[in-house]
Amino acid sequence: MKKLNIVLTFFMIVILSSFAGCGKKDKTETKNSNPEMEKQFIEFTKNFDAKYVPLYKDANLAYWNAAISGKEEDFNKVAELQNKITAIFSNKDDFGTLKKIYDSKSINDEVQKRELELLYLRYKGNQADPKKLEAINNMQNAVEQKYGNFRAEVNGKKLTDNEIEEKLSNSTDNKELEAVWKAHKKIGTIVADDLKKLVKMRNEVAKDMGYSNYHEMSLKLSEEDPAEVLKLFDELDALTKDAFKGEKDVMDAYFADRYKLKKEELMPWHYQNRFFQEAPKIYKVDLDKYYKGQDMVKLVDDFYKGIGIPVDDLIKKSDLFEKPGKNQHAFCNDMDNEGDVRVLCNVVPNEKWMGTLLHEFGHASYDKYIDNKNLPFILRDPAQTFTTEAIAMMFERGSSNAAWLRDMKVINEEEAKKIAEDAFKSLRLQQLVFSRWSQVMYRFEKSMYENPDQDLNKLWWDLVEKYQMLKRPEGRNEPDWASKIHIATVPCYYHNYHMGALLSSQLFYYICNNVLKTKEYKNQFFVGKPEVGKYLLEKVFAPGAKYYWNDMIEKATGEKLTAKYYAEQFVK
Numbered sequence: 158m159k160k161l162n163i164v165l166t167f168f169m170i171v172i173l174s175s176f177a178g179c180g181k182k183d184k185t186e187t188k189n190s191n192p193e194m195e196k197q198f199i200e201f202t203k204n205f206d207a208k209y210v211p212l213y214k215d216a217n218l219a220y221w222n223a224a225i226s227g228k229e230e231d232f233n234k235v236a237e238l239q240n241k242i243t244a245i246f247s248n249k250d251d252f253g254t255l256k257k258i259y260d261s262k263s264i265n266d267e268v269q270k271r272e273l274e275l276l277y278l279r280y281k282g283n284q285a286d287p288k289k290l291e292a293i294n295n296m297q298n299a300v301e302q303k304y305g306n307f308r309a310e311v312n313g314k315k316l317t318d319n320e321i322e323e324k325l326s327n328s329t330d331n332k333e334l335e336a337v338w339k340a341h342k343k344i345g346t347i348v349a350d351d352l353k354k355l356v357k358m359r360n361e362v363a364k365d366m367g368y369s370n371y372h373e374m375s376l377k378l379s380e381e382d383p384a385e386v387l388k389l390f391d392e393l394d395a396l397t398k399d400a401f402k403g404e405k406d407v408m409d410a411y412f413a414d415r416y417k418l419k420k421e422e423l424m425p426w427h428y429q430n431r432f433f434q435e436a437p438k439i440y441k442v443d444l445d446k447y448y449k450g451q452d453m454v455k456l457v458d459d460f461y462k463g464i465g466i467p468v469d470d471l472i473k474k475s476d477l478f479e480k481p482g483k484n485q486h487a488f489c490n491d492m493d494n495e496g497d498v499r500v501l502c503n504v505v506p507n508e509k510w511m512g513t514l515l516h517e518f519g520h521a522s523y524d525k526y527i528d529n530k531n532l533p534f535i536l537r538d539p540a541q542t543f544t545t546e547a548i549a550m551m552f553e554r555g556s557s558n559a560a561w562l563r564d565m566k567v568i569n570e571e572e573a574k575k576i577a578e579d580a581f582k583s584l585r586l587q588q589l590v591f592s593r594w595s596q597v598m599y600r601f602e603k604s605m606y607e608n609p610d611q612d613l614n615k616l617w618w619d620l621v622e623k624y625q626m627l628k629r630p631e632g633r634n635e636p637d638w639a640s641k642i643h644i645a646t647v648p649c650y651y652h653n654y655h656m657g658a659l660l661s662s663q664l665f666y667y668i669c670n671n672v673l674k675t676k677e678y679k680n681q682f683f684v685g686k687p688e689v690g691k692y693l694l695e696k697v698f699a700p701g702a703k704y705y706w707n708d709m710i711e712k713a714t715g716e717k718l719t720a721k722y723y724a725e726q727f728v729k
Contacts, residue, residue: 191263217492227482236298243290246283285362309340318485326429338426349636356609372606375649401589411439434594436587442579444508457514465690466522475500489520494537498524512556519549526698541706546657564684588727596624598651662722667714
């Protein structure tokens, strides 16, 4: 995926720390007041903040610098600071003190109790061999540096990821498409062996902690029940399979004509994307043309200002355009949990990057407007990783929405009416394409961590064929799975993107029905509606991690997380 929210995945990625707590089943139940325990907890948090907060800020700054420069010395600095953070949470004496307070069930204050839950989970997840955690940190940083410095080479010319995507989108030369696609996949051969080692290292830590494997541990430590997540993805598979098959038939007919091939001759490089994770442009509307010559950063600035959550101060601190050696992806990073929030992008004037800007500044607005003046430091994060994805995805959808384009004065009313239906079809196609890609990522990582010694090349293509309905290149036996950076740097996270998509639709329908009092869903996109920002600030952003994620969702929408609004919006 083109988005990477570092703020929720960078620190302690070794054990996928979530800043949400142990979940409803594990919440402490207060029995009685114990002034001594309360005093100890206040003293503990005071000492914790004194050690952790400066390192948190330094590590974020180091990562930011490394992502922009790509230099080895900057990545080494990141590893050094990560290891210092790991040392804090792996301290067994501190964990012993915290566990005694936790087990006493004597913290009564609601915010303090939540703070205790989060701290307990964070420390619990780090009670592994510090040397093993340090080795994982170092290995991951080395692998990430390889991704950051890699450039695909075609006919002696090195290409950025943006240039790869441009060629896959626009070329009709079958040989060129194949060469470009395969050139990008060569990063897989560079990092695959390291990734297999990293998977086994992560599994070893998980087993030391009493878990079956790293995937299981990751979900449980982020308040997610592995069985429930699997059930959800099985339901989503059943929900989207037929709709996707219908759209795949339409795509195949389009591409067979475009490339002068039979349907059965179509290969993965014919679908206009390195991973077929984004919808190809098969409908008449050419959204890219509307963004040529536009000041896309100003559009983002104006949009967020218009809905009452300005981000102009964050834009000034961000790094939004291509540079040599710079990370080619996109992410948002909350540098200090005190308002210094930054976005990294590599913007070019097209619909994809318009959506990416809207997405990343969705993350940024969430981070900026958490109540960091009144919440303890450890609570100054979104309720869960996928809740920030939900906000980012909801706003991202504006880039392909005719109403957003019209209301932002990118196009006029007449043009909006002309493209509205095809623009919605493009958005629906994107949701279906991405839902099937999410199945591949979730199931691949789940199976890989269950058995890292299996034939991962075969596993990858078995899943791609089943869920994306793409044809495996004949005779190909390369580690194409390893060309996806998220497997290395954001492990066991991808399912959160789709859970975010479900919540995004749930929030969208709630806002339309209850904030704007409208049943107009297709031609509505909140432009110039400050009441939307007010609702999000109060109900979603400000609470931070004060509540268990499904409690926050219920408080904000009146319901627990549900797939029914996503189905209503994109499947029916």
